[in-house]
Every structure is written in C-alpha cells, then in structure tokens.
Amino acid sequence: MKKIIYVFTIFAIILSVGCSIIEPNNDLNTFQPNRIGSIEPTVTTTVPEETHTPPTAQPSPEPTKPPPTMPPSRGMVALTFDDGPSPYTDKILDLLEQYDGRATFFVVGNRLDSYRDTLIRAVNLGNEIANHSQTHVRLTSLSDNEVVSEIQSASAAIESITGISLPIYRPPFGITDERIVNISTELGYGIVKWTLDPLDWRDRDADIIYYRIMSQVEDGSVILLHDIHQTTAQAMERVIPSLIEQDFQLVTVSELLNHRNGGLEAGSIYGSYCAWKIWD
Ligand SMILES: [Zn+2]
Numbered sequence: 001m002k003k004i005i006y007v008f009t010i011f012a013i014i015l016s017v018g019c020s021i022i023e024p025n026n027d028l029n030t031f032q033p034n035r036i037g038s039i040e041p042t043v044t045t046t047v048p049e050e051t052h053t054p055p056t057a058q059p060s061p062e063p064t065k066p067p068p069t070m071p072p073s074r075g076m077v078a079l080t081f082d083d084g085p086s087p088y089t090d091k092i093l094d095l096l097e098q099y100d101g102r103a104t105f106f107v108v109g110n111r112l113d114s115y116r117d118t119l120i121r122a123v124n125l126g127n128e129i130a131n132h133s134q135t136h137v138r139l140t141s142l143s144d145n146e147v148v149s150e151i152q153s154a155s156a157a158i159e160s161i162t163g164i165s166l167p168i169y170r171p172p173f174g175i176t177d178e179r180i181v182n183i184s185t186e187l188g189y190g191i192v193k194w195t196l197d198p199l200d201w202r203d204r205d206a207d208i209i210y211y212r213i214m215s216q217v218e219d220g221s222v223i224l225l226h227d228i229h230q231t232t233a234q235a236m237e238r239v240i241p242s243l244i245e246q247d248f249q250l251v252t253v254s255e256l257l258n259h260r261n262g263g264l265e266a267g268s269i270y271g272s273y274c275a276w277k278i279w280d
Contacts, residue, residue: 101250109154185267
C-alpha cells in the first residue's frame with residue numbers, strides 16, 4: 001500500500017511539474033499578439049539609432065497639449081499671421097485668449113530671439129508656430145543648399161525656444177516652384193498658403209481689413225495676415241469677436257487640416273498662391 005501511495009505521489013508531482021512547464025507555452029500560443037507586442041520595443045532599441053535618423057532635421061509634429069474639442073458642425077477658420085513676431089503680436093494673443101480662439105504664426109527665424117516670451121506664451125495658449133524661413137528672402141533666387149539652410153535654421157530657432165518644430169512651411173511672399181517644393185518634400189514639410197488675402201500688408205486700414213475678411217470668410221478659410229502691422233492688430237479687435245459671433249471656431253492650420261483634409265502631407269501644398277481680389 002505504501003508503495004502504491006509513493007508511486008501515486010511521484011506521478012502527481014510529475015503531472016504538476018509538467019503542467020507548470022506546459023502552461024507558459026499555452027499562454028504564449030493563446031496570447032501571442034500581446035507577447036509579441038511586449039517584446040517588440042526591446043527588439044527595436046537594439047537597432048542602431050543612426051538608421052532611424054534622416055539625413056536632414058525632422059520637425060516633431062507632436063502638439064504641446066491635446067487639441068480642444070471642436071464640433072465638426074461648426075465652421076472653422078484659420079487665422080494666420082506672417083513675418084513676426086513683433087510688438088503687436090501680444091495684443092493679438094490677448095484677443096485670442098479673451099475669445100478662446102487659436103491661430104498659426106508663421107514666424108521669421110532671425111526675429112525670434114527678441115520675442116522668446118511671446119512665442120512661449122503663444123504656444124501655451126494653444127497657438128501654433130510655423131516656419132516662414134530664416135531671413136524672409138525669395139527662395140527661388142537661392143541655391144539648393146541655401147534653401148535648405150533657410151528652412152532648417154528657422155526650424156531650429158523655433159524649436160530652441162518652444163521645444164516644438166512643426167513640419168509646416170509657408171514660403172516668403174508665397175513664392176514657390178517645383179524645386180522649392182521638392183526640397184520641402186525631402187525635408188518633410190508640407191506647404192501652407194492661404195485662401196483669403198485681405199491685403200493688410202498693402203492697405204493699413206483696420207476697417208478695410210475687417211470688411212474684406214467678414215465679406216469673404218467661409219468655413220475652411222485660411223486667412224493671410226501680418227502681425228507686424230499695428231492696423232492688423234487693430235482690425236483683430238473687431239474681426240475675432242465677429243467671427244466668434246458668427247459661430248466660427250478659430251483654429252490652427254494643423255487643426256483645420258486634420259479635421260477637413262486628413263492632415264498635411266510632406267510635399268503637398270494647401271491653399272492658393274494668390275487669392276487676391278480686385279477691390280473698390
Ligand atoms: Zn512673409
């Protein structure tokens with residue numbers, strides 16, 4: 001009898017150990033996708049970092065904070081301000097903050113050092129800082145290397161202050177050609193122009209700017225403005241509350257393109273080069 005109990009006990013132990021060996025294998029088979037998912041990051045870290053680093057700077061598309069809720073049924077307008085920052089930029093930020101709106105600032109790289117606080121404030125309020133070249137020169141008159149430098153220097157200047165550099169680029173004067181588009185594509189940028197130009201750079205009159213915007217604005221408008229002009233900042237005192245009153249959401253270019261166009265891909269061009277209208 002003792003022998004039988006002994007054999008039974010040995011058998012039970014073998015069975016138990018056997019199960020404990022088999023179980024992980026069963027888990028592995030049953031939950032393979034999860035296990036593969038948990039293993040993968042370890043594998044990727046062993047790949048040399050250089051193989052993931054492109055030859056040119058890749059701006060990070062990461063936003064600093066999650067975009068606010070944007071009901072798709074409400075119209076969206078992207079106010080864009082070029083050539084700054086300037087002493088008038090903070091006034092525009094005040095208005096955007098007051099009316100819970102956001103905008104995109106296409107800044108010039110060599111102006112940024114004097115406006116570090118303004119840029120950081122703009123980003124913290126949910127606005128977007130995008131690339132408008134380093135020195136605001138006509139890119140079509142530059143060599144390939146100079147074009148690359150204009151774009152990358154501005155990108156580096158923006159990132160050094162805000163910690164973010166978006167792959168969104170607007171060429172100075174909106175002038176571009178196939179070569180500039182190809183270079184922008186290689187660097188990972190999409191080009192954003194505009195759909196509504198109230199000519200604020202030419203006609204320094206807040207009432208005229210207000211009228212031109214309010215008479216043409218529609219869902220999806222990308223409005224070209226320049227925050228280096230006092231009259232533009234003055235016009236915003238009426239334009240921003242009026243757009244809100246008409247139930248438009250004031251969004252960044254990225255937000256508009258993400259909601260209306262599925263985003264902006266490298267090499268694509270959004271908006272028209274010249275949306276001027278004959279006025280008067
Ligand atoms: Zn410009």
